[in-house]
Amino acid sequence: MAVDAHGLPDDLPEAARAYAGFQGRIGRTMAGSEPWWPPRPQAGENAPNVVVVLVDDLGYSDVGCFGSEIATPHIDRLADEGVRYTDFHVTPMCSPTRAALLTGRNSHAAGVGYVAHADPGFPGHAMELADDVSTIAEVLRDNGYATLMVGKWHLCKDADATDTGSRRSWPLQRGFDRFYGILDGLTDMFHPHALYRDNTRVTPEEYPEDYYFTDDITDEAIAMLRSAKASDPSRPVFLYFAHGAVHAPLNARAEEIERHRGAYEAGWDRIRAERFRRQRELGVVADGTRLAPRNSETGDDVRPWEELSEDQKQVFARYMEVYAAVVQTVDASLGRLRSALEELGEWDDTVLLFTSDNGASREGEAQGSTQYFDVLRHYHGAGDLDGAFERDRQAIDLIGGPRSLPHYPRGWATASNTPFRLYKINTHAGGHTVPAIVSWPRRLSGVAGGIRRQYVHVTDVFPTILELTGATAAGHRHGVGLKPLAGHGFARSLEDPDAPETHREQYYEMQGHRGYYRDGWEIVTRHVPLTPFGDHEWELYDLRADPTETRDLAARYPELVAGLAARWERAAWENQVFPLNEGSGLQRARRPEREKAFARPVRLVPGTPTLERYRSLMLVYRRSFRVTVDLDFAPGDRGVLFAHGGKSGGYSMSVDGDELTYVHNHSAEMTELALGAVTAGRQRIVLDVTALEGGTHVDVRVLVRGQVRGKADALPMPMGMAMFQGIDVGVDRGSPVSWARFDAEGTFPYTGTLHSVTWTPGDPAPGTGPETLAKLREIGMAFE
Incomplete structure (x- = not known):
């Protein structure tokens, strides 16, 4: 047999010849060959675990370390051992915040400018994550992390939350190794309508009598952590824990509700004043901050508690008793999660962010409801919440239990958002200013209990995680070039309370409400549906002196308003915000x-x-x-x-x-x-x-x-x-x-x-x- 200079047969095919010359070696036996293994993702040395705990519809003042009367010892301990961010902002609604959090891009640019129950056919309102943005789960997995998620996803079209629907924007297709929870935006806490494990729907014949969704996803998160660390202790973990609570329906066990019996008989005005007093004592709000007046805008207004009838006071207080119980289930869940990480010896090396996806919700309107879906009928123009009050009064003892699906009246949302104005959906501060706590025992013990007043936006979480983990992000995804990050890392401020702000300007938009922040100044609108958009809507606030938006300076500084409005317009075009929702109902009605x-x-x-x-x-x-x-x-x-x-x-x-x-x-x-x-x-x-x-x-x-x-x-x-x-x-x-x-x-x-x-x-x-x-x-x- 004729051979060449390398000892290979002359008639050897080219593919085989290339294989034989692999890495410059010609090995005829295993012993004579140099091994080669394809590279695997490898996290950086001492890379920490990362846990993000996102609560749904939690108001700024709803936990103890931000002024609440609700006992939240585990959350408060987190703040005592970490740092609180008191000027932390998200979008005014859940799906957009989740998109911005996970991608580091503005929500419209990520394809989710509104809640994922619409599909009007525009890039910024696609209601699924775009192909040209990466998620932090995808990036961390590429950098050697195990990526886990439990809870609420709400980042795919509802038409795709089906057994044959596209999974392109499901958790596992967007970077998570494991998922357990719901794809929709809410569920019955005692009887979830559709649970998913990884890519498969779970359909139990019936739920155990003691079933509760928050407990279930906490059990799953702990099991995932234990399994990951048992499998490979050296591999760090990213856990995204996205609560279904405290979004309506507000469900809690009877014994949990009973702990709060009588706690809210004083009403929302008194509770709000007491929370504001505690916020000042805790240093959550700066000296000189004013408590915004009770919301009085038509359709968003709240009656003084003392003007309510005795029946109304009794029923409305019950709603808040239930809400407080639900907040405590979130706190208990965090405590269990921490204990599991401590048991695994991982707590000191875990970065944990605790925050909310938007301000407290006014969806319960003036009266609240024992049946949350009355609210949905009301929004469809098919029901009167006021007319259901007598039913709710008669069912007061059932409120919060498995036979009800409650939502509290918006007066309590005003208290939850203390000291700010308005609610979820609004671009005023009450819609997007939320509590935020960062814990990392290995790094933050020297500054434990500190307060940070830097302006931070939810898009900043992605680049900050990159800084803290040493992870690097690719510039493409599946061959598609990626949009640049919108956020700016705030890692330096974790240990330095005087670190400069990195996020200097930010636009807001939700259902026609608009806002623009730049270097302490803010313009904002409260858009009334089916009225013209225009510069006449803008209010102007100096947030350094007036963070609760009580003194409108638009008439005094028209040139500043015009300049910020022009910046909003430019940002809107850059982030595919248009078309705006004018309130006709077309956004939800138009489907593919x-x-x-x-x-x-x-x-x-x-x-x-x-x-x-x-x-x-x-x-x-x-x-x-x-x-x-x-x-x-x-x-x-x-x-x-x-x-x-x-x-x-x-x-x-x-x-x-x-x-x-x-x-x-x-x-x-x-x-x-x-x-x-x-x-x-x-x-x-x-x-x-x-x-x-x-x-x-x-x-x-x-x-x-x-x-x-x-x-x-x-x-x-x-x-x-x-x-x-x-x-x-x-x-x-x-x-x-x-x-x-x-x-x-x-x-x-x-x-x-x-x-x-x-x-x-x-x-x-x-x-x-x-x-x-x-x-x-x-x-x-x-x-x-």
Whole structure:
């Protein structure tokens, strides 16, 4: 055999010749070859663990170390051993803050300029993370970290939170090795509507009686940490712990609520004054700071506590008792997490950031509600919260428990946001100024308990983590060049209270509200829907002298207002903020053509996992529809034939004692139709639902073997997320449509032969079809 100068056969193919010359060696045996392993990510020497704890809708003053009367010993201990940032800012809403936190880019630039339950078709409002931004999880994983997440994601389109939806903006596709929690924006804390483990939906037949979501995700986080450190103790961990609390529904166990019995009878005005006093004593607010007056803007106004009736005081105080209990569950969770890290010997080498995703929420409006989804109907123009007060008064002892889905009145949100103005969604300080604590025992013991007054924005977290970990970020992702970071690292200020501010200017925008900060000056608007945008809306504040925005200086410094307004305009174009939401409703109403697939008929057979919330909703939302049950009945068969929704709203049909029953649940107000006996044999049972004008009410008919057995007219149609749980066939999993039936039978699985149940969507309700979109667009264009 002829060989060349290297001893290789002359006829050796080129690929084999290149392999043989690998790294300049020609090895014929294992012993004669130099090994080569592809490089693996490796964290820098002494790289710390990183934990970010993000609480949902927590107000600035809701924890003890920021002035609260609520006992939060674990959070307070964190502040005593670390540093508090008292001028820390996020966006005024949850999904955008999460996008900015994880990517270090402004939320619109990251593709999530609004809450992820819309998809109007614009880059800044795509409601999923863009391809040209990286997440801190992706970067840290590339740098050798194990990346873990539990809790609320809320960064993918709701249409993609399905078994066949795109996972491109799910946690595991955006850098996390492990995930356990919810993809949606909220859930029932006792009966979560849809849990996910990694890339797979979990559908339990029923939840244990003592189940509680915060406890569950805390258990999972601890298990993930233990597993990661047992697998490779040298590998640092990034844990993103994104609470579902204290977002509504405000649920807590009875014994936790009872600890706060009577604590809020003095009312929100007194609580607010006492919190402000403690904030001054703690040094959270600087000397000379004024407490902003009680919110008085139309639609955001809060009545003085003393003007309320005794019944109102009693019910409203109960809401805050529940809220305080929920805050304490967050504190207990943090305590358990810390104990686990201490047990693993990892606490001293862990950087932990504790903060909130926006200011306290005013969604409960003036009265609050025992059924949060009343609020959603109200926003859809289909309900009056004031009219539900008597129901709530009668159910006062149930508020906060598993049979309620409460939200407190906005008077308590004003107290939660002490000392600032307005609420979540607003670009005034109450919407985006939040508590923030950083702990790192190995580095911060010498400055423990310190307060930092530098202006910091949530986009600064990403570059700060890079500084503290020594991680490097690539300039591309999957071959796509990345947008530059918007944030600026604040690591120096951790140990130096006099370090200069690194974040000098920042724009804000949410639902037409706008704001711009630069070097202590701020312009801000409170935009009224369906009114013109313009310079006339701007207010101007000198935040160095007036951090609570009590003295509007716009008339005194018009040139400064104009200059800052021009900077806002430029930032808006740079960050794909436009188009602005003018308040017509078009932003939520306009959806992509591909979603029409969700309104196709579906035939479900027993044993099918709960059909996802969004697909289920599109079969019935503001439209007529028909449900056809194919049943082969034998006397004695019993159980649920189908159930759509849960305790907050829905509809269901069942058989018991050979009698057929239909149940319609509107915010726990039940309508029940007794439909008579079911005879033996194969048959069809039809629920025929006709949507009325506007799609907020429906007429219901039930037919058995072609004969009308029962009817009800003008029933309220559960709206949007009110049917937060999807469709079950042959069982009622999770949160029950009917508590009375659940108390007697549990999930009540059907015992007979149920062949299938078919949903056939009909026409949109009058006044909700394509012509409505055209009208909304016409309305919006008036403010272009």
